[in-house]
Amino acid sequence: MNEDDADRIDRNRRHFLTVATAVTGVVGAGFVAYPFLASLQPSARAQALGAPVEVAIGSLEPGELIRVLWRGRLVFILRRTEAMLGRLSDNLENLRDPDSEVVDQQPQYAANDTRSVKPEFLVVEGSCTHLGCAPIEDFDLRPSENWSGGFNCPCHGSKFDLAGRVFKGVPAPTNLRVPPYRFVRDDLILIGQDTGAA
């Protein structure tokens, strides 16, 4: 193993531990919150558990990824560059569901070439569709490996492209799920609520 490989694996491990710690923290918070939630009326309880989440994206730089929580689930928001968008057609023949035909994995308005409302912004759940690990971003270009950037799952090696589309020959059966969302403004996304149309 050369130094670059060792460094990349080390970074991936550190990143995975950070995500695992964050998710553990969320689970812990859920237990703490339970007595409070149980005391609420049913409608207020439902809102507290499933309320939409507003995310300000105005300061997101091209190529930058942020992670937010919605209903205790990790959601990735990636501001894709023009170059990233151009790479979405690089590996179509190697993808299991390039045209988003598995209808449960995205709202109808995201069943398009970029799996998004606005091509620049990818919004996907950060939960591998194999056993639910958090995939890790890997945006480097490696043409010799047919890799144009995307997400790698550290648990059993599933791979997803820059639209969250799963590659063939990996354990994950489907693309990363796109949650319901809409743009409140150009710089503000609401996750968990949409109008049913892009």
Ligand code: FES
């Ligand atoms: S949980 Fe992602 S590959 Fe198994």
